[in-house]
Amino acid sequence: MKISLNWLKEYIPNIKKNDIFIEELTSLGLEVSSEVKVKKDTVIDIDMTPNRADCLSIIGIARDLSAIYKNKIAYPKAIKFLKLKHSNILAIDKKISSSYSALIIKNIDNSLKTPFFIKNRLDMCGLKTINFVVDVLNYVMLENGQPMHAFDHDKFNGNIKVRFAKNNEKMTALDGQNYTLMKDIPVIADDKKPQAIAGVIGSEESSVTDKTKNIIIESAYFTPNLIRRSSKHFRLQTDASYRFERGVDPLINKYAIGRVLAILTEHTSIEDFSFNHLSAPKVAKHINRSILVKPNLFESSLGIKISDKFILQTLSYLGFNPKKSKKGFSVTIPSHRFDIGIAQDLVEEVARVYGYNNFKPILATNSLNNIKDSTNQFDGYSDLLVARGYNEIISFSFIPKGDQSNHVPKTKIASLVNPISEDKAELRGSMINSILNTCAYNFSRKNNNLRIFESGKTYIKHRDKSIIEENILAGAISGINSESNLKNEQVKLSFFDIKGDLLSILPDVSFEVNADIKYIGKACQAVIKQNNKIIGYCGEPEKSLYSQYSIKNQIFYFELMIDKITPISSLKYKKISIFPKIRRDLTILIDDEVIASDIIDAVQRKSFNYMITSKISDIFYNKSNLDIGNKSMTIEFVFQDKSSTLRDEQVNDEMEKIVLLLKNKFKAIVRS
Amino acid sequence: MxxxxxxxxxxxxxxxxxxxxxxxxxxxxxxxxxxxxxxxxxxxxxxxxxxxxxxxxxxxxxxxxxxxxxxxxxxxxxxxxxxNDNKVDITLPGKNISTGSKHPVSITINGITSILAKYGFTSVSGVEVEDEFHNFEALNIPETHPARDMHDTFYVSDDKLLRTHTSSVQIRSMLSNKAPLKIMTPGKVYRCDSDPTHSPMFHQIEGLYIDKNVNFCHLKGVLISFITEFFGKDMEIRFRPSYFPFTEPSAELDIKFKGKWLEVLGCGMVHPNVLSNVKIDTKKYSGFAFGLGIERLAMLKYDIVDLRMFYENDISFLSQFKGLK
Structure with a gap:
C-alpha cells in the first residue's frame, strides 16, 4: 500500500518534522518495501500482511506508530448525525451487511474541481482522480480504511436493497464489463435490478459523473467471506473488495460518512441531506470479545521479562482495553482487530512494539536423538557417482502430457487437475523421461559428453487412487570417457562403463539378462540384483524414445530403486593367506551363444581346489582364423592355498578339471 | 656426529x-x-x-x-x-578427469542440514502427494486463506494435492513422535506459479523444535548462528513481525545483501492451535519453527540470477559446482 509520509505525520501529534519512521514501520511488521521522494514528501510502499486489515489506512498505520511514539493519535473531525432527518427505506440482509449507513445529498455541484491537496494525495497513493465526490470518498477511504460507494440518486429506482442476487441477473459495471450474477453473490439493488456487486464494484448506469446532482453515498460493513467469494468468482479485485475481504472496522461506517460530509461542506454548501443507518444487535463476532492472558505468558513465550507498564501502555495505544488482575491481563479487543483471537496474538502485539531485534538470541544445541534420520538414503551413492564423474541433475516432477504413454499404463499415470501448462501436466511414473529430456537439452547445446544422475521420486497411481511415491536413483552416460584425455586415449562410452560405475558404488550386485522393462531396448538390457532381489535396471533406451526426444547420440541408462537396496552392514573379516598366488590363463573357442556369466557361474559353482578368483580377461569375435559363430575367450584363474605354497602340479590338476568341465558343458576347444 | x-x-x-x-x-x-x-x-x-x-x-x-x-x-x-630425457612434462593434461558435481540445490541442502545437525536437528522426509489435513487444516490454515486457492495449489485429485510446503512433514512427525521434537525437513514443494522468480517446483527446508520452555530468544539464537555459519561471515540480520497462520508471534528474517534488505526466511513460535491439532499439550510444551527456500539461498550464495538455471540442467552450469559437497 502506497502512502504519503507527510499525510501520515498529521495524525501523530508532537512528531518532529524530520522524523522518518521507516525503520519503525518495518520493525512493527509494516514492511516498507520502497520509498520515493516526491517534492517535499516521501511516498512509501508498505507490504501489508493479510492479517493486518486494520492498517489499510493512514489512521491504522498511525495507530501502530503511536504505540512506539507513545502519543495518542488525533482522529480527523467528522460531522455527527445526531438526529436522522430523513428515513430512507433500507432493506438489508444482515448476513451480508450487519451495519449499513447511507447518506443522500441533494443539489450538489459535482462539477467542482477536486481540492488540490486531495488530488495530490490520491495521486501519491496511486489512486486516479475521477470527480469531486468520488475523490473525497476515496480520500476518506485512504484515511480511515472505509470503502464507500456513490450512486446517482436520479438513476437509482426507489429504495436501497442489500440482498443476494438472483440467478442470471445481469449488470454492466463501472469497468465496462457485463457480469452475470448468481444467487450467492451479494448485491446492492434498487427496486428493479442490482446497481452494485456489494463491496466490489458499482454499475455503470448509476455511477456518479460531474453532472450528477443528487447522490446516495453508501458506507457499510460487509461480511468478509462473501466479498472474497464475489471477488474470486469474478476475478476482480478493487480497492474496496481488497479491504472488505480482509475486514473493515464494522463500527466506523457512520463516522466515515460523517467525515465525508465534513470535507464536502468545507468546499461547497450542502443544504439538503438525509442519513440513515441500520445495524444488527451484534455487528461482528470479535467486537467486545475479551481475552485473558496468563501473567507468565509474555515471559515464557518471549524469553524476557517485559514490565506490566509496557504491556498495558502498548495495548492501550493499539486500541485494546487491557486490565491487570491477579489472573493476568484481561484484554478487550477493539472492533478494528479481526486478527486477534487468542492470548498468543497479544504476545505478538507486545513483542512487535518492543522490537523483535531487542530480544537476545540464545543458541540451544541440545540433541534429542529420539527420531531416525530418514532423508539421507541417497547421500552415499550420490557422492560415489560424483567421484566417478557424474553431474547431479534435478528435474521437474511433472512431465509433458503423453510423454510416458508408451511405458506407463494410462490408469497408473497421476495427472494434475490444474496443471500450469500442458508440458507440466503429468507426474512422472519413471525417471527415464527426465533423464532423456536432460540429455536432449544438453545435446542441443553441444554438451555431447554426459554422465548425469538424478535422485528423485516417481509417482504411480494405484487402484485405490492413492499415489505411491518411490525413491529412484537414475542416470545416463553418453559420449567419450573424458574430454581431458589425449586423442588416442579417448574411448567411446559403452554399456560396460555404466556397469563398471554401478559395480563401483554397489560392489555386491549382479547383472542378469532378461529384464522386462519397456523403455529399455531388448538388445542391451540388464536387470540389477542384490541378494537375488531386483533393485534396478540398466541398458540402452528403447529406439522409439530416441526419436521421441530427437536424440542421435547413443545413451546408456540406469535406475536403482533406492529403498530396495540393502547397504552392506554386517561383514566379517576373512584371514588373508600369506602364501603366493599362482595365475593361469586359459583361452578357449566357444559358441557365440554362450555368455560370459554361463562360464564363470559354471566354474564358480564347482568350487575347484585352491581357486580364489576366475574372470574373463579377453574376448575376440569372428577373427579370420575362427569359425563364424564362435568366439575366443580368455579366462584368468588365480590359485592360492591357505596353509602352504602351492606346487605347479597341484594347480595343473585343477586346470585339467576345469578344461574338462568347459569341454563337456560348452563344447569348448582349448587354444594353445 | x-x-x-x-x-x-x-x-x-x-x-x-x-x-x-x-x-x-x-x-x-x-x-x-x-x-x-x-x-x-x-x-x-x-x-x-x-x-x-x-x-x-x-x-x-x-x-x-x-x-x-x-x-x-x-x-x-x-x-x-x-x-636421459626421462623428465616428464607434467603440464600435459591429466587422464580421465571427471567433472562430476552435485547439484547446487543438493549442495545448499547439505550445507544447511550439516549446520542444523550440529544444533541438534534430525533430518526427516515425507510424502509429496499430501491431503488437505496435513498440508492445510492441521497447520491452522483456514479455508479462506490465500494458500488454499486452486490458484496456488496443484491438485492430483479432489482430495490429494502436491504439498505446498514441507510443514506437512512436521505435522506427520509431531503426530507420530509427539513432544519433545527437534527436526528439519528438506524437500521438494510445489506451487502453481511460474515466472522468472517463481518455479512450480522448488525446494524448502523447515526446522521445528518443540520442548519445555522454548521461547522466542531460542528461535533467534538458532537462526542468527545458522545464517552466520551458512554465509561464512557476520551478516547484518534483522527480524521483523510477519504473518503465518501456523506461528504466533511470526517473524521474517532479512539479511543485508549488497546494501539492500532481503527476506530469507519465515519463522515464529508454533501456533497453539497447531500443537492442539497434533495433540501436544500446550500447557507443557512450546516450540518454534522456521522455513526457507533453498533456491533463494543458493542464488544469494552463488550469485545466480535466473531461477530457471536450476532445472535446465545444463552441464556447463552444473559442472561449475564441482568440488562442492
Missing amino acids: PKDHTSLISDLEEKLKECSSSHDIANIKSQYLGKSGIITNKFGSLKDAALDERKELGRSLNILKTQIQNLIAAKLIEIQDVK
Missing part, C-alpha cells in the same frame, strides 16, 4: 652442486671413496686410535661413508634423469 664429519658433508654438498656431468661426479667419488680418498684414509688411520675409542670411531665412520655414498648416488640419478 663429530664436527669434522659435519663439515665434510657440507663440503661435499657444495661440491656436488657444482657438478653437471657424471664425469664430475666420478671425480668427486674417487676424491672421497677412492683408493686414497678421504674416507678410505680415515678408515686406514683407525688402527692409530686408542683401543677403547676404535669401536665408536669405526661406527661413526661407517655412518659417514653411507651418507656420502647416498649423496653421490642421488646426484648421479638426478643428472642421468635429465640427460
